[in-house]
Amino acid sequence: MSKKKLVIIGNGMAGVKCVEEIIALEPDSYEIVIYGNEPRPNYNRIMLSKVLQGEHSLQDIIINDWNWYKEHGIRLCTGEMVHRINTQANYIETESGIRETYDILILATGSSPFVPPIPGIDKERVMSFRTIDDCTRMSEYSKEYRKAAVIGGGLLGLEAARGLLHLGMEAVVVHNAPYIMNRQLDLKAASMLQQELEAQGMTFLLAKNTQKIIGRSQAQGLLFTDGSKLEAQVVVVAVGIRPNVDLARRSGIATNRAIVVDDYMRTSVPGIYAVGECAEHRGISYGLVAPLYEQGKVLARTLCGQDTPEYKGSIPYSQLKVSGVDVFSAGEISGEGLQTAIQTLDGIRGTYKKVLMKAGKVRGAILFGDTAEGTALLGLVQRGAEVAELAPREDAPDPAEMAAAALPDQETVCACNNVTKAVIMKAIQEQGLQTADQVREQTKASGSCGGCRPMVAALVKHTHNQKNNGGAGTVTQLEEKSVMPVCSCTDLSHAGLKESLDHILREEHMDILHHQPVITRQIDITLILQKLDWATEQGCTVCRPSIHYYLQVSTSTMNERVTIADEHPAAGRGGMQQQFMEAGIKRKHEIQIRWDDGIPLSSYTLDVGDLAAKLCSSWTDAHMPSPVNVGIAPRPGSLVSALVQDLGLLASPVGWEIYAGGHAEHPVKEGRLLGVAETELQAALLATACLQWYRQTAWYDEPLWAWTERLGFMAIRETLLDDQFQKELAMGIIAERQGWGNEITREFRTDSFKASCKGDSMSVLQCAMQNDS
Known part of the structure; x- marks a missing residue:
């Protein structure tokens, strides 16, 4: 073909x-x-x-x-x-x-450049600034003429003026507004920028309207509507595009x-x-x-015939380096109903920050001098976040590093050269890059306009801090858990550790696994460490909690009741046991379920309390890879925001919408729609299946939002919307929590068991979630 x-x-x-x-x-x-x-x-x-x-x-x-x-x-x-x-x-x-x-x-x-209908606009030495040829013309003019005027005090006009200064010309910026870049900045930020540019040699005429370009056939200057004049041999028009x-x-x-x-x-x-x-x-x-x-x-x-979310529009934003000065602007910066949520000025460092709100929602932001927070603020503006999310946490790192951590891995950092966060972090990690300049040389990020340089520098700092602290704050590092050693005690990765534990458990207890009756046995982690050829006898505060969790997950799928002995053999050796306990070696990540049943449901007939009870019965005190927040809201506007929870259930006129992968704290993430359910039972089933799949496939300490990005949200969604598999996952945790063993996940398919629960698998789940074991 x-x-x-x-x-x-x-x-x-x-x-x-x-x-x-x-x-x-x-x-x-x-x-x-x-x-x-x-x-x-x-x-x-x-x-x-x-x-x-x-x-x-x-x-x-x-x-x-x-x-x-x-x-x-x-x-x-x-x-x-x-x-x-x-x-x-x-x-x-x-x-x-x-x-x-x-x-x-x-x-x-x-x-094309917008050409205003000013008399004389067609004279020689009047030009726009749009193409390489325009750059060549300006360079040629600079060899013969010295006085230039730029009509337009926006970004393009300022950059043209800066270029003319570099070519040795006098550059006067003529702007019809009271201050420069009035569409992106407020008066304070614009004044700070103007001072910087004036120090570079630029001159400004503000609130000036050009009446005509004077000169016979060639530009000689500008005449303004107030009667004043400006001498200019070259006129650059930079008032917008069409x-x-x-x-x-x-x-x-x-x-x-x-x-x-x-x-x-x-x-x-x-x-x-x-x-x-x-x-x-x-x-x-x-x-x-x-x-x-x-x-x-x-x-x-x-x-290409591939499924894709429709383009819904973009929040306008600019993260730029204007003539050597970092400037960021996003969303609405002026207009009716806008109020100032945050405004700070550091005169010594020459930085300025302003965040605007409307009706309690973040609507716009301006940064001057230090734009590292730009990407994080853009995220708040794009989703109309509550102003409360602007409040700093007591344990928050510096804003630049927070912004770097909050940025999604596949987000473009350098728009000029199309370089993503993931590419930058990979280069830093694999090549040992230490500075933003080294990143620029290897990836081209910040090598063009330079507007993204603060973010590149923040990513360098963030990557090294994460490595030094042994943390996993980004998906790039979380993915590395599948190939990098869990800790210095072993060469095994998290994936290898899970596989090795499964092998040990099944190889040594095949006789138990084939028994039909439920068998109880005890597993000693110290013996497990010996079988894994651990470099240290006791393990450490990094690997030991991971092993404890993976054993819980592995044994939960077996037809036996298991207890795990985790008494550290270092007891009595100079207080080592106490040190391990204080370090949280037996820490247990759990689920917190919050719901808001205080808002009138109006026409809704949904029972928030019933849904919460169904989830609590299955998940109270359950071991999880990382702390999980589940939020249940009767409608948008609830005190519990379903969209920024690890798992959020939001009531709607058609039933329940289930969202996954949200996060209300740093890094802020908005959950994506996992599925829709008509009843509380169906909603609980999908939510339970999602949590169980996360529990079985996540790395230890991997947040749910990062898990969705590592496995791919659409892949997770397709897996969980398989009706049979969804029910098996849900029954797995219910059986484990109620002590039935994995046998129930086989038994619930049999006619006798179904008959006892009114004949269908949904009724089986209904019985289980009501604790009718």
Whole structure:
């Protein structure tokens, strides 16, 4: 079969990101052709200011060079402007006369600089700042002229002005608002930034409206509406962007300000999609790289026929280095109803922090000078977290390290070079990197705009602290438990330890396992250590609790009652026994179940107390890999938030929604929907199965949220929604907790047992959960 032809109009960051994702998912699914109007391969526009400032060359900001296109069989047509799409015959046509048919078409036409209707805007030496060619023109002008004006005090205007200063020109920024970057910053942060830039040589004219650009055929200066003038031989206009929609509009594709797309990036014409700055999703078009990359990932999975969550939009945020100064802004920073939740200023360090709220929810944040907390604050803004979550914990580490730990492993840290947290931490761990500069050299993270450098530095610190403390604060480290030794007492990993314990138990007690009657026996951990060839006679405070837990899990699946002797042989040897006990060597992780039955249920007919009782009967005092919080809420807005619990059960008009993988403390995680149940019994069954599967497959000390990320949430969900397996898991813990032994999980299938419980397996579970043993 011949491949379908995928044509992309636009060789920018969003369109090529989608192609990269397609190649990663299904490399042989399409014949890919890309049309770009610039005569060069894909490059990073965010880095143009660095090129202008002389910090990077064009080659440094190339994302995918010519060889990349060739290696992946992509035909790149550069210097071609597409001017027509025939949506009936499925072909495009360029201004040079090239006609290209397509099966699937992606519009990634990006945007163009917005040119305000100012008289004289078309004079010579008046230009925008958008492409490599613009950088070249500005560099050429600097060789002959000295006075430059930049119209626009946003990010792009400030970066253009900084580049002009580097080229040896005088740069005056003209802005029509009372302070710079007024869409991202408040007055205080903007004033601090302005002071920094003025110290670098930049000049500002604020609250100025340009009436015209003066000069006969060439720019000589600006005339303002208040009658004042400014001399300028070069004028750079940087007042915003405008989505490129003319091609789509001429072709009959629905447009507003940009090309209208749905949650899967589909346009109004079948087979045609749009992504990036040219796309308008739910009334919003984005000009930041992170949302564009999110769109590209959704579109790639859609085109590869894979299930994907729909794109629901993005919270606008900027984490940038503006002319050498770290700046972060997210969410709403101005508007009706906003109030200040936190505001701190450190004049000595030159840092500023402000968090805004509305109706008790975190809605926006601004950081200046130190942006390490940016990612953590972004998470709070994105999910509309309660303001109470901003309160610092007594044992909290410094904010930068907290932010690093809270970041999901697959989250992109460096958007410019598409480097994730997992890649950075792996490089630090495997290559022994000690500084952010070393990370940049190995991974390119922070090697472009530099906005992510504080996070990279925090990740270096966090990784080494975790290693030194023997902790497991990230999924990357938790995954290492499957290959790294449990502790210095052994070469066995957690996976190897579990397997070895299972082997010892089953090999030495096969005769017991084949008996039908329930047998009671005692296991001595000290003897187990000897059989495992432990390097130390007694073990340590790291391995001994792990062994104790794995023995509990292993023996719980056997047809026998087991007690575990964990009296340490070091008793009487200088107080060693007491030291081990104080270190928590026999510590036991348990489940805490909280529910809120104080809110009127209105039209709901759900019994929160009944559901709580069913779970308590099975899980009270149960041994768990890590402490587990279960929350039961009668509706959204309950005092118990179901979405930030390890396991959350939320009442809804259709019954119960069960969420897993949430976490209310550091690192903050929002639970994902595991399933829906109509009754309290069905909800308890799914919740119980989830907890039992976690109990059987997690590493010791692995939080439930990390377990879901290591195994994959969708894989866990598919496993637990298998009706038969779900019931067997639930019956396993019920049998264990009530002392029945594993025999009950076999017996409950028999006709005689079912008959005693009204004939079906759900009734068996009903009996069990009501303690009718």
